[in-house]
Amino acid sequence: MQRDDFIAKWRTVRDSTTPDRNFSVQPFPGLRSFGSSEADLFFGRDEQIDELRELMAERNVVFVLGGSGSGKSSLVKAGLIPSLRAEPITQRVGVWYSLQFRPGEAPSARFVQAFVDDIIAPIIDRAKDVSVKKLCYDALRKTFKLKGVDENDSPEAVLSQCLKAVEQLLYENEPDAKEGRIISIDAVRSIVAKLYTLDTILSGAATAGPPNLLIVLDQFEEVFEDDVGELDRKQMIALVKSIYNDPPASLFLAVTARSEELHRCAEHDGLAKVINGSLYLVDLMGKAELAKAIQGPAKVVLASWGLASRQPFTETALEALLETYRAGDRVLLAADKLPLTQHLLPIVWDRAVQRWSETDPEELQVEASDLQAVPGWADPKLGTLRGCLNAQADRILAEAMASAEKRWQVIRSQPGLRRNEADRRGADTRAASLARREIGSLITVALTLLAKRDDRGNPKRAFASLAEILDASGVAERELDSRKQTSISAEIIEMTLGFFMAAGLIELTPDGAELKYTVVHEAFIRGWNLYQELWKDAQDREEQLIEIDRAVGMRRAPSNLWSPIGLLNWINAENEVWARSIISETAMTGLLANVFGDDRTFSTGWCRALLARSKA
Numbered sequence: 001m002q003r004d005d006f007i008a009k010w011r012t013v014r015d016s017t018t019p020d021r022n023f024s025v026q027p028f029p030g031l032r033s034f035g036s037s038e039a040d041l042f043f044g045r046d047e048q049i050d051e052l053r054e055l056m057a058e059r060n061v062v063f064v065l066g067g068s069g070s071g072k073s074s075l076v077k078a079g080l081i082p083s084l085r086a087e088p089i090t091q092r093v094g095v096w097y098s099l100q101f102r103p104g105e106a107p108s109a110r111f112v113q114a115f116v117d118d119i120i121a122p123i124i125d126r127a128k129d130v131s132v133k134k135l136c137y138d139a140l141r142k143t144f145k146l147k148g149v150d151e152n153d154s155p156e157a158v159l160s161q162c163l164k165a166v167e168q169l170l171y172e173n174e175p176d177a178k179e180g181r182i183i184s185i186d187a188v189r190s191i192v193a194k195l196y197t198l199d200t201i202l203s204g205a206a207t208a209g210p211p212n213l214l215i216v217l218d219q220f221e222e223v224f225e226d227d228v229g230e231l232d233r234k235q236m237i238a239l240v241k242s243i244y245n246d247p248p249a250s251l252f253l254a255v256t257a258r259s260e261e262l263h264r265c266a267e268h269d270g271l272a273k274v275i276n277g278s279l280y281l282v283d284l285m286g287k288a289e290l291a292k293a294i295q296g297p298a299k300v301v302l303a304s305w306g307l308a309s310r311q312p313f314t315e316t317a318l319e320a321l322l323e324t325y326r327a328g329d330r331v332l333l334a335a336d337k338l339p340l341t342q343h344l345l346p347i348v349w350d351r352a353v354q355r356w357s358e359t360d361p362e363e364l365q366v367e368a369s370d371l372q373a374v375p376g377w378a379d380p381k382l383g384t385l386r387g388c389l390n391a392q393a394d395r396i397l398a399e400a401m402a403s404a405e406k407r408w409q410v411i412r413s414q415p416g417l418r419r420n421e422a423d424r425r426g427a428d429t430r431a432a433s434l435a436r437r438e439i440g441s442l443i444t445v446a447l448t449l450l451a452k453r454d455d456r457g458n459p460k461r462a463f464a465s466l467a468e469i470l471d472a473s474g475v476a477e478r479e480l481d482s483r484k485q486t487s488i489s490a491e492i493i494e495m496t497l498g499f500f501m502a503a504g505l506i507e508l509t510p511d512g513a514e515l516k517y518t519v520v521h522e523a524f525i526r527g528w529n530l531y532q533e534l535w536k537d538a539q540d541r542e543e544q545l546i547e548i549d550r551a552v553g554m555r556r557a558p559s560n561l562w563s564p565i566g567l568l569n570w571i572n573a574e575n576e577v578w579a580r581s582i583i584s585e586t587a588m589t590g591l592l593a594n595v596f597g598d599d600r601t602f603s604t605g606w607c608r609a610l611l612a613r614s615k616a
Contacts, residue, residue, distance in 0.1 A: 007356060049079045056089055057091075061274060062254050065282065068258055069523065070283065077216060088212075094208055095211045096213075097118075099111075100118060104222060106229075107223055112183075115191075116159070120159065121159060123198075124162075127155065137149055139198050140162060143198040144194070146158075169184075172184045185238060189242065192210065192211060212251075217256070220255045221261035241271065261455075284338070285338060320371055324384045325337055327384075328385065339523040340386065341385065343523075344388050355369070375391035375392070400499035405439060441474060441475050441599075442469075443493075444534050445472050446497060449472055450463075459526060461521070465517070470493070472605070473602070474599070548591075549614070
């Protein structure tokens with residue numbers, strides 16, 4: 001492949017795909033779109049994959065534990081699963097199906113959706129080939145007893161029918177039941193029979209044996225979060241214990257969990273038994289493993305592009321990357337080194353491709369100069385990994401702000417749109433300043449809602465829908481108060497978070513009936529200085545509000561104290577000296593500006609919800 005063709009194809013892939021979260025290190029966005037064997041896409045941990053395979057030959061449940069950033073999810077998703085499909089384990093010669101999901105806030109709904117996304121959707125996608133469309137539709141119709149499905153139906157219509165059929169299969173009760181949707185453990189245990197029907201039809205009865213289903217329950221520690229309903233939590237724990245205690249034929253479960261959250265399992269009867277009998281501990285990657293992980297996927301892509309003989313990195317460049325990882329200079333937690341390296345690699349490739357487009361090198365390789373050209377590479381204060389993250393995140397934020405400001409002005413200039421007082425009296429420069437302030441407030445709320453405290457007080461990722469972000473935003477609250485017909489806030493939030501999604505730092509994931517935003521890894525929260533500042537500031541506000549609320553509970557206070565002006569009026573009227581003895585002058589100023597002021601960042605509803613949770 002000629003240089004220009006290579007560059008054009010690389011840019012097309014980069015711009016049209018999102019990062020594959022199944023990889024702990026991914027230098028090429030959209031790696032799986034090149035038709036390469038999945039078994040070739042995980043590198044560096046062959047020994048651990050073999051050990052997991054041996055465990056699964058003996059038992060139906062494997063509990064894979066490791067610290068944050070250890071690569072445990074990648075080991076299962078991009079290592080174990082492709083390995084099973086390429087070479088089945090002893091006495092499990094049938095085809096391997098897999099479905100993967102994280103608990104989130106609605107684990108039961110996520111499990112059902114994962115079955116549709118990972119088992120059914122690929123078959124419908126395959127049906128786009130006219131030559132196999134009838135076969136695929138027949139298989140789905142007979143397996144799930146669909147009515148009225150024929151070759152003229154759109155893929156969307158068939159998928160919708162399949163979802164309803166799977167819900168009827170896996171749920172015991174109707175959607176409007178007061179206790180919530182209940183997963184049928186018996187249906188889950190017998191679901192392989194459905195796959196046998198499906199596999200028999202699709203293969204023309206040329207099956208090697210009964211199919212196998214591997215359920216991957218990723219980030220299991222999320223089931224212990226307060227946001228997860230008690231019924232959902234019990235169902236997921238019951239599913240794990242059921243498959244372990246009474247192993248069903250051809251049904252397997254791989255659970256990944258953070259070792260630092262392991263103690264939560266001991267809080268639930270019978271779960272410790274599962275852990276003790278199925279544990280596999282994953283260590284952090286060593287130098288040799290990391291070298292394979294950096295180069296291996298790139299070699300696969302280059303080979304698929306006709307560059308099989310080329311080494312993707314010069315020895316100097318590879319050694320510089322390995323040394324950067326080893327040193328981990330100024331990274332707050334060792335677990336952050338791997339995800340920050342993952343973040344760095346696509347930027348390095350982008351710089352290399354840019355150099356190739358401007359010159360005519362003899363070899364299309366990443367050189368040390370490409371690394372050094374990455375903004376933040378030689379940051380004297382933050383070090384390389386955090387420096388590169390900060391440089392990119394700052395750039396993305398600036399671009400998102402600039403685009404949002406332009407859109408804001410377009411919306412504000414629409415005829416008939418009601419304007420608040422600041423709009424009416426502000427000149428163009430004041431309007432621009434208002435736009436930047438309001439957009440900044442929206443971004444602040446969005447980012448802070450995507451992080452929360454863990455048991456040690458450190459930030460960890462959280463989930464938030466667009467509606468939840470709007471409910472917590474003072475900007476959106478003022479927009480509703482002014483009875484505007486156009487939701488500026490919603491559009492700005494979606495636009496700005498979209499920039500971070502394109503960079504692989506934030507993702508939008510199904511969570512029950514909703515789509516929710518979350519950060520891809522906590523390293524983004526801990527590593528980006530601005531994110532740290534915003535999150536810590538929000539945490540301080542929460543603590544100050546709770547402290548004041550507890551104090552005023554012992555004094556007579558008006559019922560509207562927690563309104564935008566209630567606290568200010570109450571303090572000014574008779575309680576200024578007392579109130580300012582509760583928290584510092586600086587803290588009070590921040591509260592009045594960010595929570596109770598006319599230009600407040602957080603909404604009154606956010607404040608009331610916070611205080612309600614603190615008393616629960």
